[in-house]
Amino acid sequence: xxxxxxxxxxxxADALLALADGHHARTVRPAGTREAAxxxxxxxxxxAPGRTVTERDxxxxxxxxxxxxxxGGQRGSxxxxxxxxxxxxxxxxxxxxxxxxxxxADLAVFTGPAGDPARLRPGxxxxxxxxxxxxxxxxxxxAFSRHVLDGTGPLPDRLAAWSxxxxxxxxx
Numbered sequence: 001x002x003x004x005x006x007x008x009x010x011x012x013a014d015a016l017l018a019l020a021d022g023h024h025a026r027t028v029r030p031a032g033t034r035e036a037a038x039x040x041x042x043x044x045x046x047x048a049p050g051r052t053v054t055e056r057d058x059x060x061x062x063x064x065x066x067x068x069x070x071x072g073g074q075r076g077s078x079x080x081x082x083x084x085x086x087x088x089x090x091x092x093x094x095x096x097x098x099x100x101x102x103x104x105a106d107l108a109v110f111t112g113p114a115g116d117p118a119r120l121r122p123g124x125x126x127x128x129x130x131x132x133x134x135x136x137x138x139x140x141x142x143a144f145s146r147h148v149l150d151g152t153g154p155l156p157d158r159l160a161a162w163s164x165x166x167x168x169x170x171x172x
Contacts, residue, residue, distance in 0.1 A: 023172065024049065026132045030166035031058045031085070037069035039098070041081045042163060044136055046171075051087035051114070060117035061085040061094045068096055068108050076101035080148070080162070082140045084133050087114070094120055095133050099144060135171040 007013055031043040031053075041062065045053035065083050072079070078099045086093040094110040109127045112120035129137055143165040151158035 023131075025170035025172050027169070028132075028136060028171050029168050031055075033163040034062055036062050036066040036081075037072065039069045039072060039077065039079050039081050040159065040163070041065060041069075041083050042140070042166070043083045044085065044167070046084055046086040046132055046136065048087060048089040051089070053085050053087050057087070057092075057117060058085055061120075064094050064110055064117070064120055065096050069098065072098060072100075072106075075106050076104075077106065080144070080159075082137065084129075084136055086130075086133055088130075090114075092117065092120060093123075093130075093133070095129050095137075097137055097140065132171050136167055139165075139167050 026049075027047045029045050031045050033040055033042045035041065043058055043062070045058060047053055061083060065081065069077070069081065075098070078101065081096055081098040084093075084095040084097075086095065091114050092112050094108075096108040096110075098106040098108075100106050107128070109123035109129070110120040111123045111127070128134075143162055147162040147165060148158050151161060
């Protein structure tokens with residue numbers, strides 16, 4: 001492809017440029033490592049401008065995660081998950097990333113209207129993390145590899161190091 005000529009027909013240039021114009025930082029904070037359905041779940045609160053995630057919201061997201069993780073054994077779960085509660089600009093999202101056998105992961109995304117955790121439901125087939133959620137998951141992949149897979153020493157020490165390795169501030 002010649003960069004100065006035409007773009008491929010499926011490339012949505014106007015939509016891509018509109019996304020770039022509206023791209024901004026979002027605030028993230030760790031919300032602790034909790035237990036749900038026998039799993040260690042590292043939790044994050046991710047907030048669009050003007051939105052806030054409360055402890056009550058985190059607890060509601062953990063209840064959703066618990067239902068999903070209860071069947072983790074059938075999906076090969078290794079017992080470690082990352083939960084992102086995203087108070088987005090267009091609604092709320094719970095992203096649950098669980099490490100499973102064979103160096104793989106299980107991903108569940110729940111969506112719903114803003115501020116109504118009781119209405120969060122599994123997202124449509126094929127729905128994947130947004131750019132801000134993916135930034136957190138990229139960090140978590142590194143933390144899992146560094147502390148759990150490549151770590152040394154007893155497993156409880158590795159898990160404590162994994163749990164403490166978090167993102168705080170902003171992601172883009």
